Amino acid sequence: MNDESQRLPVVTDQDVVRVRQLVRTVAVAVKLSLVDQTKLVTAASELARNTLVYGGGGEVEVTRVHNERRGGIRIVFADRGPGIADLDLALTDGYTTGGGLGLGLSGARRLVDEFDIDTEPGKGTTITIVKWCR
Amino acid sequence: MERVPVLKIGDILLVSIQIDMEDQVALQLQEDLAERIVATGVHGVIIDISALDIVDSFVGRTLATIASVSRVLDAETVVVGMRPAVAITLVELGLSLPGIRTALNVELGIAMLGSREDDGEPEDDEPDPVVVTES
Numbered sequence A: 001m002n003d004e005s006q007r008l009p010v011v012t013d014q015d016v017v018r019v020r021q022l023v024r025t026v027a028v029a030v031k032l033s034l035v036d037q038t039k040l041v042t043a044a045s046e047l048a049r050n051t052l053v054y055g056g057g058g059e060v061e062v063t064r065v066h067n068e069r070r071g072g073i074r075i076v077f078a079d080r081g082p083g084i085a086d087l088d089l090a091l092t093d094g095y096t097t098g099g100g101l102g103l104g105l106s107g108a109r110r111l112v113d114e115f116d117i118d119t120e121p122g123k124g125t126t127i128t129i130v131k132w133c134r
Numbered sequence B: 001m002e003r004v005p006v007l008k009i010g011d012i013l014l015v016s017i018q019i020d021m022e023d024q025v026a027l028q029l030q031e032d033l034a035e036r037i038v039a040t041g042v043h044g045v046i047i048d049i050s051a052l053d054i055v056d057s058f059v060g061r062t063l064a065t066i067a068s069v070s071r072v073l074d075a076e077t078v079v080v081g082m083r084p085a086v087a088i089t090l091v092e093l094g095l096s097l098p099g100i101r102t103a104l105n106v107e108l109g110i111a112m113l114g115s116r117e118d119d120g121e122p123e124d125d126e127p128d129p130v131v132v133t134e135s
């Protein structure tokens, strides 16, 4: 059983700030620990920026989720940009095509409990992450 | 666009980041600081991040660039006040902030900068007057 989702566009730098703030608010509401809140907001910041910079903008959806044992947060980052041709390469620490540190994708994956990428060259990229309460 | 204020206190520029910076604001701070270092001739920069609840790769990279640029301009940078949860997250993200000196708070940061001068050329005994100017 899942609650209603909240959606935000990711079209400007400021939208990335709004995504961080929304994720923080929901993370507090589901009672993630402070360290887990910080990890989730940081991962969301990385992925929202990628959506903006590489995906040419897109949308973020934040949802409170539950299973039999615990609650958590699911966040989906979706764009209709160029997609990622070589996923293994993109997920390598230090790989960047944009002059960054190349830590966004690989680092975000380490910071969350579930990480799933659906991408197709020319069609876009959708990344779904989940963080569960301990 | 908001701007992060840069204060001059004696021979130090103090930056206290109090807002959740959009990327452009962080880049602007990087430029402002380089200009102020040259304009004021200070030898130390303290960046207080105790109000930041996250540091992602972009802000981390900006801090590293500020430290490198300052060094080229003969100023040492100390980042102070990092929250424990932020430190844990940064390490897991893979960002070890190489080349950045850190201290637990502003006071210790100032002490760190001061000790650099002590083992350098001899100083006069007169303490520098503390002048605070807003940019």
Ligand SMILES: Nc1ncnc2c1ncn2[C@@H]1O[C@H](COP(=O)(O)OP(=O)(O)OP(=O)(O)O)[C@@H](O)[C@H]1O
Residues within 6 Å of the ligand: A046, A050, A051, A054, A055, A079, A081, A082, A083, A084, A090, A091, A095, A096, A097, A098, A099, A100, A101, A102, A103, A104, A105, A106, A125, B057, B058
């Ligand atoms: N949504 C996306 N659409 C297309 N390509 C992407 C997307 N997200 C990431 N990539 C590709 O994957 C690479 C690695 O991304 P990652 O976030 O790890 O590094 P970065 O953004 O280049 O640097 P950093 O995030 O450390 O500042 C990017 O350089 C880009 O080529």
Ligand SMILES: [Mg+2]
Residues within 6 Å of the ligand: A046, A049, A050, A100, A103, A104, A105
């Ligand atoms: Mg990135």
